Each structure stands twice: as structure tokens, then as C-alpha cells.
Amino acid sequence: MSSDTRAVPSGSQRGLDLEVVPFGQLQIAFDRHVLRPRDWTTAQASWAAELLDGLPPGRVLELCAGAGHIGLLAVADNERSLVSVDIDPIATAFAAGNSLAAGLASRVQVREGSLDAVLGDDERFALIIADPPWVRRSHVAHFPEDPLLAIDGGADGLQVARRCVTVAEKHLCPGGTTLLQLGSLAQAAQISDFISRHDRLRISEIRNFPHQGVLVRLDPTEAVR
């Protein structure tokens, strides 16, 4: 795969820091402009893949996709189509290249732009995967190797996460579900407070990966079922 130049976004061909790492059964290309794929996040992809077996027909939406690996791994072994979104043009170039390298390009649409600006009002998804930046702005200096755009979650770390949840409230199809990545159980509690104000989503399960992150499943409430 590393010798397959179709998988390498043109902007990166200038750089010397291109890397290709395994992510599940996929090979994922990235460089220092995007977040390095973290091994533990295969858990978000495999949980998503498990859920897809029982969800209604429909596409998967991945918000804050970076190099695209979590969403790609989620749909690699099924027939679902994936819409992969990131605001960073380098990230979207990697996501497109990685989908091509994985042989999934015909089922993957990559959209570049802010997560709440690239979806049509009437678009609905069976599963939404979201991996927003979740580091508090006051702490981002502790992660000098990571691109600021990938980690800066604003004052409380949840600025982009709340926008992801708002997208999920609007764009889930009936019977659909959302898997949101956060930094801690405390952040999950804050998100729980936030969604309870709208009564459209509720947290149905939390999986904690100590010192790494937290995965939160959000299902529609009775009010919208």
C-alpha cells in the first residue's frame, strides 16, 4: 500500500513525513498535519460495525474524520455507504486517498467543510460517528505534536462535540444511532446535561478507555421515535 501512489494526497508528496500505519485490516496514510491514528479508536470502528448489523438501511456519517480511518474501518466489511466530513483540506485529501487504497472509494463520499455546513437539510443517516477535538484550550500546549485544529475543543473542550450532537439530533434517521468520542466520563456527563435540554437524544451506553478516551452511544428518545 505504501508504494501505491493513488493513496497519497498530492500535497503530501512534497513532505518527507508521510507515514502508513495499520488500523484494523486497513493501511492508513497520514502526516504531521493530521492526527496520528490512535490504536484504541479501532474500538469506535468495531462498535459501529457491530451496530450496523442491526440498524435500518441508510448511510453512515463520520464527523471530524481526520484521515478517515474510523469510518472506513466501520464500513469495510459491510455494504454501507459513508459520508466522511472534515474541515481540514489535508485531512479530507488523506481520507479520500485512504478510501481509495482500501478499495472503498465507490462507497465513500468525502466532504470538506464545517460539520454543520456540509449536509443538506433533508439528509438522514443510520449511524453517525463523531470524533471531535475534545481537549480544553488551556491544555492544548500539553500536546505539541498534535495539530491544533484536531485537538482544540474550546474553553471546556466540548465546543465542537456539542455541534456534533446538534447535527445528530437533526440528521439521524428513525431507529438510527450515534457514537461520539469524548475525552472523559466528566465530559460525557456534560454532554448528557446538554442533550437533556432538547429531549431528542439520550445516552444509552458509555464505554470508557482509561487514559485514552470515552465512547458514548446516543439513541433517539421516546419523544422522537
Ligand SMILES: C[S@@+](CC[C@H](N)C(=O)[O-])C[C@H]1O[C@@H](n2cnc3c(N)ncnc32)[C@H](O)[C@@H]1O
Ligand atoms: C480529534 S481529531 C479526529 C480525527 C480522526 N477521527 C482521528 O481519529 O485521528 C478531530 C478532527 O476534527 C476536525 N474538525 C475540527 N473542527 C471541525 C469542524 N468544525 N467541522 C469539521 N471537522 C472539524 C479536525 O480537522 C480533525 O481532523
